[in-house]
Amino acid sequence: MAQMDAKQAEKISKALSDPTRLKILSEIKKKNDWLYCVDLYDNINLAQPSICHHLKQLTETSIILPEKEGRNIKYTMNNDVIDEYIGFLQGLKKDCGL
Amino acid sequence: MAQMDAKQAEKISKALSDPTRLKILSEIKKKNDWLYCVDLYDNINLAQPSICHHLKQLTETSIILPEKEGRNIKYTMNNDVIDEYIGFLQGLKKDCGL
DNA sequence: TTTATGCATTGAAATATTTAAATGTTTTGT
DNA sequence: ACAAAACATTTAAATATTTCAATGCATAAA
Numbered sequence: 001m002a003q004m005d006a007k008q009a010e011k012i013s014k015a016l017s018d019p020t021r022l023k024i025l026s027e028i029k030k031k032n033d034w035l036y037c038v039d040l041y042d043n044i045n046l047a048q049p050s051i052c053h054h055l056k057q058l059t060e061t062s063i064i065l066p067e068k069e070g071r072n073i074k075y076t077m078n079n080d081v082i083d084e085y086i087g088f089l090q091g092l093k094k095d096c097g098l
Numbered sequence: 099m100a101q102m103d104a105k106q107a108e109k110i111s112k113a114l115s116d117p118t119r120l121k122i123l124s125e126i127k128k129k130n131d132w133l134y135c136v137d138l139y140d141n142i143n144l145a146q147p148s149i150c151h152h153l154k155q156l157t158e159t160s161i162i163l164p165e166k167e168g169r170n171i172k173y174t175m176n177n178d179v180i181d182e183y184i185g186f187l188q189g190l191k192k193d194c195g196l
Numbered sequence: 197t198t199t200a201t202g203c204a205t206t207g208a209a210a211t212a213t214t215t216a217a218a219t220g221t222t223t224t225g226t
Numbered sequence: 227a228c229a230a231a232a233c234a235t236t237t238a239a240a241t242a243t244t245t246c247a248a249t250g251c252a253t254a255a256a
Contacts, residue, residue: 010117018108092127095131
């Protein structure tokens with residue numbers, strides 16, 4: 001597994017540091033690991049540009065992956081990035097690496 | 099292990115979303131899992147109140163634990179919080195919980 | 197008891213983030 | 227081709243964060 005550096009970890013952390021973005025991730029989880037952008041409008045009480053903005057933060061860090069399907073975009077979780085981020089966090093822990 | 103909710107995860111993420119705060123954590127790691135506040139002044143090019151502010155963010159989320167020793171404060175990593183946060187992240191992953 | 201050291205708090209400026217109205221782009225349906 | 231649907235971008239306002247000078251407070255040293 002590739003090693004994530006502090007700069008990347010900072011960006012992932014920032015992407016995860018907003019209630020709307022965590023809500024988006026939990027919606028993806030709830031809908032069995034993928035959803036269309038439009039699915040979020042029902043569950044998130046924000047204007048479309050705001051949701052779009054949050055999706056951008058999550059896709060720019062590759063936490064979720066966009067897949068174009070005609071007019072829609074299908075978003076899925078990217079386990080690899082989560083795992084690399086977890087690896088970074090493990091490395092911070094006390095007594096880790098003795 | 100206690101389960102972390104989204105609100106807590108948001109706060110942890112926010113605490114981890116700053117280069118200075120990640121630097122503080124890596125300094126703690128480098129110094130064999132603990133250091134005094136004063137140890138940071140050499141390695142971080144910010145004024146004392148700024149470093150104090152960042153330490154506060156990290157202690158308020160319990161990512162690091164402060165221990166008073168006379169005039170000094172000794173900071174150590176809190177593995178429990180990191181582990182709970184990692185648990186939250188694992189729960190977000192695709193195909194997790196089938 | 198003064199003086200110095202280590203850390204916290206306050207207040208304010210600079211910067212970044214969040215939000216949405218208006219508008220643009222791409223694709224689908226008629 | 228035209229209209230509608232799905233998502234993106236621009237712009238700007240509201241809010242939050244970062245930073246530091248000045249100051250405060252508690253502990254230790256002289």
